[in-house]
Amino acid sequence: MEANTLNELKKFALDIRIETLNMISKHGFGHMGGSLSVADAITVLYGNQMKYDPENPKWDGRDYLVLSKGHCGPALYSALAIKGFFPREELLTINKLGTRLPSHVDKNLTPGIDMTAGSLGQGVSCALGIALGLKLQNKPNMVYAIIGDGEAQEGQVWETMLIAPNRGVKNFIVLLDNNKQQLDEFTEHISSLGDIRRKAEDFGWYALTVDGHDLSAIDEAIEKCKAEDKPGFINMETVKGKGWPDKEAILGNHALRGAAFAGVDEAIDNLRKELAAI
Amino acid sequence: MVKLINEKIKDIELTKAYSEQLIALAKENAMIVDLEADVGNCIFGPEFQKVFPERYLDLGICEQSLSSISAGISATGMIPFCHTFAAFASRRMCDQNYISCAYAKNNVKIVGSGPGISSGENGGTHHANEDIALMRPITDITIIEPADSVAMRWAVKKAAATFGVFYIRAERYGQERLYEDDSGFEIGKANVLREGNDVTIIAEGNLMIKASLDAADILTAKGVSACVIDIFTIKPIDEEMIIQYAKETGAIVTVENHSITGGLGSAVAEVLCESFCGVPMKRIGIPNRFGEVAQPEELQKVMHMTPEDIAEAAMSGIAGKK
Secondary structure (H helix, E strand, O other), X not given: OOHHHHHHHHHHHHHHHXXXXXXXXXXXXXXXXXXXXXXXXXXXXXXXXXXXXXXXXXXXOOOEEEEOOHHHHHHHHHHHHHOOOOOHHHHHHOOOOOOOXXXXXXXXXXXXXOOOOOOOOHHHHHHHHHHHXXXXXXXXXXXXXXXXXXXXXXXXXXXXXXXXXXXXXXXXXXXXXXXXXXXXXXXXXXXXXXXXXXXXXXXXXXXXXXXXXXXHHXXXXXXXXXXXXXXXXXXXXXXXXXXXXXXXXXXOOOOEEHHHHOOHHHHHHHHHHHHHHO | OOOEOOOOOEOOOHHHHHHHHHHHHHHHOOOEEEEEOOOOHHHHOOHHHHHOHHHEEEOOOXXXXXXXXXXXXXXXXXXEEEEEEHHHHHHHXXXXXXXXXXXXXXXXXXXXXXXXXXXXXXXXXXXXXOHHHHHOOOOOOEEEOOOOHHHHHHHHHHHHHXXXXXXEEEOOOOOEOOEOOOOOOOOOOOEEEEOOOOEEEEEOHHHHHHHHHHHHHHHHHOOOOEEEEXXXXXXXXXXXXXXXXXXXXXXXXXXXXXXXXOOHHHHHHHHHHHOOOOOOEEEEEXXXXXXXXXXXXXXXXHOOOOHHHHHHHHHHHHHOXX
């Protein structure tokens, strides 16, 4: 990746994190941990990979993203606002009555959201449906789905893992935000995914593991998947809460409320300084 | 406009009418796609697959994905019909039907075959006795229970042509034809099959409408004039007709191939209570018990859903008039 492109992506990623922390802390509730761990994947998708038109979110030439871990909407909303799908000021309406930015992503409310998600396991299955529908119509659009490691405990995820390769789907890439934590506990203390890359490979996917906070590595992994003749699976090793050092990889960072946002202003200031320095 | 048939003709199985109509539609419309979870052969045989191998997606035994994948396919502009046994289409797919299909406002047609006692020998695990109860509270869903092959063909065409989530109950039986080939129907409009003055029997589905018509004959022999209505769409339900006939005949009996809890009987009771009709009402259907292996006709007896049971309920309703 060219240095210039990488710099732009780094700025975009910081911007997403700043907006995410700002919107949920100002509101006083929001899914912080997973939004920050997935921010870099969303950066690469909207910063360098996906085709889209903010003026025409339903453009039929667009690539699709289904955020199957639908509670991490804040990171995606931030990216969409930064890219011009709707005004940035609207981010502050999150989770308020009548908002277009609900806690879990909703395709009927938010410009740029391709599929409603929130009941875990369903989004990735819907994404496979989109890929199959496009395939049936001989359309080349790419379909991306982002799942969580906790979400991968849902049986429906494994139905999708089995079906996609058997259906010969090629325009489909699943990115796993493997942040090692779920709401209650560390994932391995509840039900470990084990060697998830190998599992995906055994199911018939082209599967890779990358550092989910290395923008170049994510971008390169997507390119490799696109070149393959089978669906792609990218296990992104991530840190829940990445970008707010006090909250990284600690239990209880899944969703924050009220006083739990203490120190967020300093965290946002630090991200802003980092952004200004690029 | 509804046209009742005047002669006695043996009908074909409703699942057969469904599959024939879907294949015919798929020939006209390249956006129609059929999704199955390994029970397609029970209703299609090899037919759909043979004509449209690309548009017949047998996903394997994965009902949750059947629903969500259908939702995703519809988001690309295609019109998916997803079929499985009614027990799985409702109980197993409930959250997916709710979130992926209805809440997300996708364009999915869910078809549940063999509802209620029509699954007979498959036994209690396969009897969908509460599929309507599970589907009915879901916002924006349309629930159709075609009572003969003509109504089924109309339902399939209407569902394909109308954006939104439809649930079509498809009995594996076909007894007598009720409607002329060119009969019209309307979503939310019930159809009067037989006029009567003393009591109104509101029924759904091929199996129980036949039983209701037979019950009306029993009542006629006793000098009682019973009206028989095919409710046709359970959601939206024809409130106007329910209230009109409650007022005109003064007693209601509901007859359904479904649990008496949460289905047609409950839906009609809601209408009657909220309209302050105050007429006596009896519900015939599957009581609070699980299904078991038997022929549907045997189960009808076990569950007290025979024409005699319906006639007795009607007499009880009439006796309850003030």
